[in-house]
Amino acid sequence: MWGTSEPSLLRSDDPFDEALRPPPDETPEQAAIRLQREEEARQISLAIDASIKAERQVRKKKRIVRLLLLGQSESGKSTTLRQFQRLYTPTAFREERILWRAVIQLNIIRSIRIILDAISLPTFPHMSPGTSPKLHKRDGSYRRERRHSNGTTMFPMNGETTGPSGSYRNDNGYANGYYHAEFVESDGESDHGGRSDHSSVTLYSSPLEGLKLRLLPIKHMEALLVAKLVPPNEDEATQLPVPSHPVRQPPLAYRTQEVFVRPGAGWKGALSRARVDSSSASLEGSDEDHLRIGRPSSAGDAGLENADEPQQVLYQCRRDIMALWNDETVRTILARRKIRLEEFPGFFLNDLERVTSLKYTPTEDDVLKARLKTVGVCEYKFEMEIRPGRDTPSEWRIVDVGGSRSQVESWVPFFDDVDAIIFLAPISGFDQVLAEDRTVNRLEDSVLLWRAVCSNKLLTNVDLVLFLNKCDILEHKLKSGIKVSKYIRTYGDRPNDVDNVSKYLRSKFSAIHREYSPSPRKFYAFCTSVTDTATTAGIIASVRDMVIRQHLKQSKLLS
Numbered sequence: 001m002w003g004t005s006e007p008s009l010l011r012s013d014d015p016f017d018e019a020l021r022p023p024p025d026e027t028p029e030q031a032a033i034r035l036q037r038e039e040e041a042r043q044i045s046l047a048i049d050a051s052i053k054a055e056r057q058v059r060k061k062k063r064i065v066r067l068l069l070l071g072q073s074e075s076g077k078s079t080t081l082r083q084f085q086r087l088y089t090p091t092a093f094r095e096e097r098i099l100w101r102a103v104i105q106l107n108i109i110r111s112i113r114i115i116l117d118a119i120s121l122p123t124f125p126h127m128s129p130g131t132s133p134k135l136h137k138r139d140g141s142y143r144r145e146r147r148h149s150n151g152t153t154m155f156p157m158n159g160e161t162t163g164p165s166g167s168y169r170n171d172n173g174y175a176n177g178y179y180h181a182e183f184v185e186s187d188g189e190s191d192h193g194g195r196s197d198h199s200s201v202t203l204y205s206s207p208l209e210g211l212k213l214r215l216l217p218i219k220h221m222e223a224l225l226v227a228k229l230v231p232p233n234e235d236e237a238t239q240l241p242v243p244s245h246p247v248r249q250p251p252l253a254y255r256t257q258e259v260f261v262r263p264g265a266g267w268k269g270a271l272s273r274a275r276v277d278s279s280s281a282s283l284e285g286s287d288e289d290h291l292r293i294g295r296p297s298s299a300g301d302a303g304l305e306n307a308d309e310p311q312q313v314l315y316q317c318r319r320d321i322m323a324l325w326n327d328e329t330v331r332t333i334l335a336r337r338k339i340r341l342e343e344f345p346g347f348f349l350n351d352l353e354r355v356t357s358l359k360y361t362p363t364e365d366d367v368l369k370a371r372l373k374t375v376g377v378c379e380y381k382f383e384m385e386i387r388p389g390r391d392t393p394s395e396w397r398i399v400d401v402g403g404s405r406s407q408v409e410s411w412v413p414f415f416d417d418v419d420a421i422i423f424l425a426p427i428s429g430f431d432q433v434l435a436e437d438r439t440v441n442r443l444e445d446s447v448l449l450w451r452a453v454c455s456n457k458l459l460t461n462v463d464l465v466l467f468l469n470k471c472d473i474l475e476h477k478l479k480s481g482i483k484v485s486k487y488i489r490t491y492g493d494r495p496n497d498v499d500n501v502s503k504y505l506r507s508k509f510s511a512i513h514r515e516y517s518p519s520p521r522k523f524y525a526f527c528t529s530v531t532d533t534a535t536t537a538g539i540i541a542s543v544r545d546m547v548i549r550q551h552l553k554q555s556k557l558l559s
């Protein structure tokens with residue numbers, strides 16, 4: 001550093017020698033001033049050296065943990081991130097709840113639109129207005145038709161058709177692949193004497209017609225909410241995803257209309273209109289500075305807890321929404337069309353009284369249930385409010401990525417410098433197809449992604465944690481009689497219950513890990529329902545301890 005005052009210490013070949021040499025005609029007073037200045041500079045230099053050393057020590061002690069969340073779209077990555085936030089930055093999480101109200105409003109409206117579209121379709125011929133249709137199909141009214149996934153799979157789909165008269169089609173399921181199988185109406189050519197029943201009866205002439213008309217304002221709220229959630233420079237985020245190849249189009253208008261906004265920054269910033277305090281938690285787009293944002297210092301300051309326009313509309317329409325959702329005919333149509341709304345992400349129709357009230361503030365569970373698709377990559381940085389131990393790292397960076405197929409490429413740059421990966425495989429998707437490619441089974445897609453992650457050389461030394469997620473939905477499906485062996489041929493005649501199915505799938509994922517990992521490493525697997533706070537808290541605590549152990553081990557290896 002600077003401050004060497006003794007010319008004699010300068011080496012003869014030192015380039016500063018000439019410059020720093022005192023002038024030959026220097027007076028004793030000038031020499032004293034020069035020496036004093038040099039001493040001051042030396043002191044400053046020493047102070048800087050000491051502060052750099054101290055900073056380095058703090059950084060070493062503080063240690064930053066980096067965790068990456070991977071998995072297909074709707075696998076539960078962002079929900080897992082929210083669980084971390086809820087557990088380790090509880091104040092910030094609580095304060096942000098109100099910002100989720102707009103997302104939940106949008107989720108509710110989407111559910112209503114699904115119902116309205118479903119009941120607007122030409123209905124089943126034997127149903128007369130206002131009556132509850134019978135659940136059995138009319139002889140010969142429907143035709144079986146089944147398509148198969150054409151990718152390689154660990155879990156071969158059952159290729160057999162299911163009989164002569166029911167109907168299957170897995171490429172034409174309802175919104176976002178929620179219905180792998182759907183009864184379709186015959187084109188009228190074969191089974192029932194060439195008569196087309198499409199226009200014979202619709203519910204438009206039923207008492208539901210009035211409900212539909214009264215619910216029109218709800219539909220208009222969707223555009224308003226999207227405008228509210230998406231900042232003006234984020235137009236592309238509202239574009240609707242287009243099916244990636246020309247399969248026969250699903251009949252319902254909403255099929256591709258999942259609203260997706262960039263997570264964190266954009267929509268929260270737009271909504272909060274609040275002072276930003278990024279000191280304790282911040283969300284930042286890793287590669288996009290404009291996404292940088294802190295959390296609002298107090299959501300309440302923004303006045304968001306008051307009923308806004310969408311909330312008022314929901315409140316005014318609440319009786320009609322409830323009537324629609326509880327209508328026996330509607331339920332029957334949904335059942336017949338295999339629309340199991342309860343299994344949709346962002347389902348709130350069983351809480352209508354509460355979520356449509358004027359003073360509605362989302363609960364923590366509501367925030368976990370809300371659906372907001374991630375586009376791009378988002379790094380959530382936080383200091384743990386709860387420090388698990390003295391010497392443990394306190395700064396965590398959790399990277400949440402968009403999981404749809406077109407976004408998978410963007411994961412790779414984040415494989416560098418990562419302590420652990422949580423991979424989410426939603427095993428309830430065994431009978432569903434991808435929203436973005438309706439020829440691909442969701443479970444099969446998860447398996448292929450898992451294999452790619454396991455075999456990736458950049459991740460050789462990264463511990464992998466597998467969440468076999470959505471076990472609650474899996475249980476619900478199995479209890480409703482859906483047979484796993486129908487979709488996973490190798491499952492054979494094992495018991496069709498959640499324990500056996502999850503055990504079986506776990507062994508399959510584990511085998512892939514063993515076979516494809518470039519070198520042996522630890523493997524942790526959990527059966528999860530990440531919307532469930534009680535069970536997830538324990539799992540996250542185990543993961544946290546495991547990640548910290550791994551982090552410390554790596555740090556020691558490096559030091």
Ligand SMILES: Nc1nc2c(ncn2[C@@H]2O[C@H](COP(=O)(O)OP(=O)(O)OP(=O)(O)O)[C@@H](O)[C@H]2O)c(=O)[nH]1
Nearest residue numbers: 074075076077078079345346369374403470529530
């Ligand atoms: N019932 C249930 N719902 C879940 C579970 N995990 C996630 N969800 C819901 O599924 C939806 C999708 O979850 P997200 O966390 O948004 O999925 P993601 O992986 O981030 O999806 P992308 O952002 O599209 O990549 C949300 O509405 C969640 O509340 C679960 O274990 N059980």
Ligand SMILES: [Mg+2]
Nearest residue numbers: 077078373374
């Ligand atoms: Mg997400």
